[in-house]
Amino acid sequence: MVLSASHSSQQALLRQYGIRPVKRRGQNFLVDTNLARALAADSLVLGDHILELGAGGGALTVHLLESARRVVCVEVDRNLCALLSREYGTRENFQLIEGDLAKLDWAAALAAAGGRPVISGNLPYVLTSKVLFALADHRRQCRGGVFMVQKEVAERLCAACGSRSYGILAVVLGSLFEIQTIRQVPRSVFWPRPEVESAVVRLLPRDSWEDSEYRRFSSVVKALFQQRRKKLRTQLRHHFALSPADVDALCAQAGVDPERRPEQVEPAGWRRLAALLPAKDVS
The missing domain is CATH 1.10.8 (Helicase, Ruva Protein; domain 3)
Structure with missing residues (x-):
């Protein structure tokens, strides 16, 4: 019998499928159900079509599927893709794209999600800037983004002019989007615990740029x-x-x-x- 992620801990579900974090991929799985539910709500308040990046073991996915009209998940790990397919593949509002975020066909992924989707996810540190600038490139095709990022990245995104953290992210992305840090995330909600703290940022597109x-x-x-x-x-x-x-x-x-x-x-x-x-x- 398949044990649903909505009725068991995320960590138990991952272990059921024989999945352990892969260090070389920087995998730190979100395992706190309450936070996952809150993150889903943060995205769904912006829209009910979701493009989820780095779905992992479905900690966020399961809560998005409860209310979203459509959830398109992107995941590169084959074992995690197998878990996602088996747990959620029969749901009409679910679609999985097995692929690398670094090589993602953004136009195709956004079209699959439909309806000017909200882009959401727990971003790998090494791909955070790439994803954020892809969001900038496709800002007219989406309603915005809600991302879990390292706390340092959140500080750089929201940095004030003249501060140590003020740089390209604050200038370029801060000009295109209204950016706000909406949650501070402790290390204890991940398996394994990362060395740094995280934060959730929300980016809403501004309208005045050609x-x-x-x-x-x-x-x-x-x-x-x-x-x-x-x-x-x-x-x-x-x-x-x-x-x-x-x-x-x-x-x-x-x-x-x-x-x-x-x-x-x-x-x-x-x-x-x-x-x-x-x-x-x-x-």
Whole structure:
């Protein structure tokens, strides 16, 4: 008899299938039922079509399926895919994509979920930035994202201008999305316990960006933050072959002090600056 995840601990279910965490994949399974239920509610309040990334053993999946119209799960581990298929494969609102997040066909996955889905999941640390920027690329095709990430990443996403954590994530993603840390997550809810604490972040798309402007803005911010301690004056001359007079004129028009460093420029200043810079590949 199959033991349903909704009536047993997640850890017991994983052990029933002979599954143990794989260290090289950075697997830390969520095993706290109350938190999993709360995370599902955080996603479902935004919409009832869900694209779940890294479904694992289905700790979040089982609660999403209770209320969602459709849940499309992405998982790369074959043993976990077998568990998910056996536990939930007969449900009409469930679909499994067996594949690597690093190589995910985002357009196809979003289309499978349908209805401008909410993207949700417990993100592997090594793929967090890749997933977040994929969300940015597909922001018009989704209602937003609810992700469990390392606490350090949450702090970088929500960092204030001038702080130590302020950087590319805060500038680029903070310009495209309203970002909020909605839960702090202790290490005790995972099996095995990770070395770091986690947090849940919510990203809701803003409406005022054209794709061409975003691509330009993103490339400028990423290029200049590679040397975050160098002043804008120096970097603009280097990357765009501008004269000192041209730098002064451009920064004056953008309302940005050329003597500031990248970490001292607010997102709105970056947006004005990127829009005025000459078209050039700065990647």
